Amino acid sequence: MMLSESDITALLLTFKLAAVTTCILLVIGTPVAWWLARSRCRYKFIFEGLIALPLVLPPTVLGFYLLVMLGPNGPLGRLMEWFGGASLAFTFSGLVIGSVFYSMPFVIQPLQNAFAAIGTRPMEVAATLRASPFDRFFTVALPLAKHGFLTAAVLGFAHTIGEFGVVLMIGGNIPGETQVLSIAIYDHVEALEYSQAHWLSGGLLLLSFLMLMTVYALNGRLSWGRT
Amino acid sequence: MMLSESDITALLLTFKLAAVTTCILLVIGTPVAWWLARSRCRYKFIFEGLIALPLVLPPTVLGFYLLVMLGPNGPLGRLMEWFGGASLAFTFSGLVIGSVFYSMPFVIQPLQNAFAAIGTRPMEVAATLRASPFDRFFTVALPLAKHGFLTAAVLGFAHTIGEFGVVLMIGGNIPGETQVLSIAIYDHVEALEYSQAHWLSGGLLLLSFLMLMTVYALNGRLSWGRT
Amino acid sequence: MSIKATFRLSKKDFEFDVELCIPDRGVTAIFGPSGCGKTTLLRLMAGLERCSNGYLKVRDRVWQDSSEFIPSHKRAIGYVFQEASLFSHLNVAKNLEYGVKRVAIAEQKVSLDHAVALLGIGHLLNRNAHQLSGGEKQRVAIARALAVSPKVLLMDEPLSALDQTLKREIMPYLESLHDQLDIPIIYVSHSPDEVARLADHLVLLDAGKVRADGPIGSMLTRLDLPLAYGDDAAAVIDASVVVHDDHYGITYLDFSGGRFTVARNTLPLGRPVRLRVMARDVSLTLERQMGTSILNIFPAVVEELIIDDQPDVTVRLRVGSTLLLSRVTRKSASLLQLTPKQALYVQIKSVALLGGN
């Protein structure tokens, strides 16, 4: 049983989506996590609560609200239109926005913990060695938090691959554009095309497993610390 | 607009499911995470990969396979039958199994990182102070990893509340038994009962937000370390 | 009975190969340069590090041999780590109680209150670890290790973060510990001062090997070891209190070579004490001198001296049956025409009383 052309398109699209989402999440999530880990702001807990919030809504429902917001009549959609852009619903960019929103906590929380675990001493040492706050963030905090980054990236990536409800809702299952693998498999199952579903699922699992294993193996190899 | 009785039943059931799942996950996840953090086993990375794997399958598909496995012809179903138990599909226990399986990585990964961050020194100190491995695990490792536990519990709990695909597939939507909130909201959206969906979603968000905020606020208060 | 240990271990660039027999009473100092394996030895004894074919027997209990390995928490040890090691999730009081709670009441021989008072940490009990200064942390760690009433106390440079005053307050307590509790103390230090003050037995480590070991008195005066050559070269003398003279504020101590005059102390008569005499404080004269502020002058015999191209000459002397070191310049050695077996006088400018033994 071979994969159909549309399945392969979906596969590529899925990995592209997961990669883009993970990158964006790491870029956005790092400063947020850093702030959460370091700030002594009294109201920090409100933000911490807000960030975990997207999690509790069923993805389809979250997707529905995103759709309403992004659609031509939604506030974000109007905004986009006002800036001369097209609506983001049913586009790849829309998927990215939805996934970023949904996978956010999985990236921020591990990063925050990793940053908190570093403590202040290494940063102080770096300061006495002439490293500016930016410099020491990149040369000390980031490398010391690398386990956190790995976890954040893996959770973010894997979760985006398995992402389904949000994508289905704001993406619309358009082959080659917004039909990601999870939806393709779901369709096969719904359409009782079990053997195709098995093949796709198996392939996805194998591919992901190989990828995850490589990541963890590399991480173990590069690991310095006393475990 | 008031919530219907069945909505309230669903709400209670959801929180019960999330609580039970989180507890089970913490109990199972802690030793696994500890092993992963401490072991010098060369093939550890394989297990790390395996644990993250359920993430990459779309929940509905995962649910589908669980359904097949739990069925009378599936391996799990046969096993249950052999032990004289009834099938777990469409029962609360079945939901718990599905959720545990699905939310596993969100609990294990933060715990593993937290344990790794402790290092060996505090455990060595405890050993020289007569604490047996068990004792020091509970009196030293756990308290030192408390941020990790918080993250694990929050991610696990929230993710179970928002859980949908797996529950949809193996739950069967039986009111009071397996009809959880996410499905109730989903049904409202599908049935175009938008205002009910809005109310339920809003209520869920508010409740979850309050809960998360409380947890984080308490955590911030109890926090000892230099941030 | 004694402590017998054999360990063999290799780390990157570092070979550790030690076979030791240490008395099970008194303080054994482990002395050696940075990186020679002192911490490694302590960790092996505590069971924190494992080596495959090691052997460790403490009194009549085997802690490690080819068939058995008693884990750390079942070894009745107290361990003070080289680096601060308080639990960050517990305050000082809880840190102290952690160990005590795990020791059977019948075995609790050191009172927590006593340890707290001694180390002067009573005002810190409610603090968290990160609210302490470096020395304060170390004091809490010492009190915590004492409070588990160990059968062997392993201390890894425990006093190096402390100031002299504190050191002086804590040392006598450590000294008295093995009297009161009859526990051996294995004490890692790079301070000759601490070693001379505390140790009964000395193990000299070098690059993972035992260079020499033996009772402190003979170790310090061996001219084939580096100990006799540092600025701090010294001998220790066992003596006992015989008279207190309150008028002059003076105490007389007898040792095998005569009677020492030292500043008045409060020790009971008859009490054995240890004196430390620095090599540089011992001057040599051919005649007994008069009209000097130096009160301690004894007849002595030169035992050994090595004259090479060094400007200083170190001389080993015998006073009665006691060995002393003297450091003189080559010029003096030549003026006094020092040779082995020569009889002369030693003038001891100052002497440090190291407490009961």
Next chain:
Amino acid sequence: MSIKATFRLSKKDFEFDVELCIPDRGVTAIFGPSGCGKTTLLRLMAGLERCSNGYLKVRDRVWQDSSEFIPSHKRAIGYVFQEASLFSHLNVAKNLEYGVKRVAIAEQKVSLDHAVALLGIGHLLNRNAHQLSGGEKQRVAIARALAVSPKVLLMDEPLSALDQTLKREIMPYLESLHDQLDIPIIYVSHSPDEVARLADHLVLLDAGKVRADGPIGSMLTRLDLPLAYGDDAAAVIDASVVVHDDHYGITYLDFSGGRFTVARNTLPLGRPVRLRVMARDVSLTLERQMGTSILNIFPAVVEELIIDDQPDVTVRLRVGSTLLLSRVTRKSASLLQLTPKQALYVQIKSVALLGGN
């Protein structure tokens, strides 16, 4: 020019209130008991801790006043932390390079190779932090701080984890640093030995306040400060090299009160040196004695002595214009009938050469 600092800070149970003016040359030792605020002072100077109305001026640059606060990384400091503080994600070589890479080449005055050689860490360059012993870590940290060619070196008990041999090797280098580089060193220590050896200036802290401060020579001999009373009480003497006698292996040094005889050294003639004379090494005689191994005997005048009920008496003496301390028993004081202005002889049994100044 100088370093001016005013800091006021309060922590739980601890009030810090310091106003200081430190010379911007030489080594200033910060000395005081555990928990007195030494680390706090260093952290405030480094900008690691902030206090609201503080003031800090180093030479002509204001680092902190009411309107400005220069952050740590823009202060040209080198900091050696009290506790090991290597980056665990970098090996030793990368740790060392971390700072160097961030200093403009024009400002690099200390070569990394030199620092590595001096601290004897060449063989450790490829190790990670957790593969080092305690002393090795500290040596790497010192080399790392030196290598950023700081304008002020802040050192928090940097040598306490090191053995005597290493201390002796590193100290002269630290001494020479301020000659070669003209940088002030602020040196926290609880070791009187290190202080006497290294410090030109001494700040005595007690419970967050400055108890006294001044040049080392006068501080050490002040009978109203505790420094004159410890076992390690000593005076320092400024002298200069005048003759080397190769036959006897002897060097002569002149100071304001006469000519010292010490073991042959390799210093150039005319070179100013510092000598440390322990109070307990100075004995007093009414007549000049003959036939003694003691070579350094000088006429002196008693300046001050306090006789109380202590068994020991500490005497301040003047030899030429140089101040010395002598510790004698009350019995000796009484036998010699010591009184101020009395003329007598000091016999100095041994003297430590502390290197160029």
Next chain:
Amino acid sequence: SSEIRVAVASNFSETIKALSTRFEEQTGHRVVVVVGSTGKHYAQIKHGAPYDIFFAADKARPELLDEEGVAIPLSRFTYAVGQLVLWSPRKDFVDEGITVLHQGSFRYLALANPKLAPYGAAAKEILQSSGLWDDLRGRMVKGENIGQTFQFVQSGNAELGFVAYSQVKARIESMEGSAWVIPQSSYTPIEQQVVLLKDNRVARDFLAFVRSDKSKILIESFGYRSL
């Protein structure tokens, strides 16, 4: 040649693929099939989803779109009528008639959620008219759609269920399991309607093609009736 996007209810996906393949062969145009649940499609269409035609699983949603002026006027028609079957994978379990439900020798009866799926509504009608609706309440498991309902039954987790004839046609013909094809007269016809969303030539051609007699035969061969 140009491309049209066709949103299709999941249960009709197999049939529409067959239809569009023929259409593509005949005309050279491309038909992109977007599978999904009818409720989701409706929400997406209202928020600007780029579909040309909407094949719904019921009559209600196309009617709504018509009323709301989203659909092209007068384009709506019934393209297929679903047939309800009571089916069990077990041999000789279901016979002609409702007796098996009266006997109640089963643990679970699967049906589609009556609120969401017309097949469910039809099943409910039958159960109500035979007075079983209330009795069986605790034993009913509801799928979100007819596809999921079929999986409940096919995996053996529910002994029998009301499914679509189109899903089990092949199995009935090969005498697999047992079935009762419920007479059309006993429930409101399950009319599946289609509307045109964007007025263009190819879309109109495709609708005309679906209405053609040849297509009707094809549709019937998949287990639907035509009106």
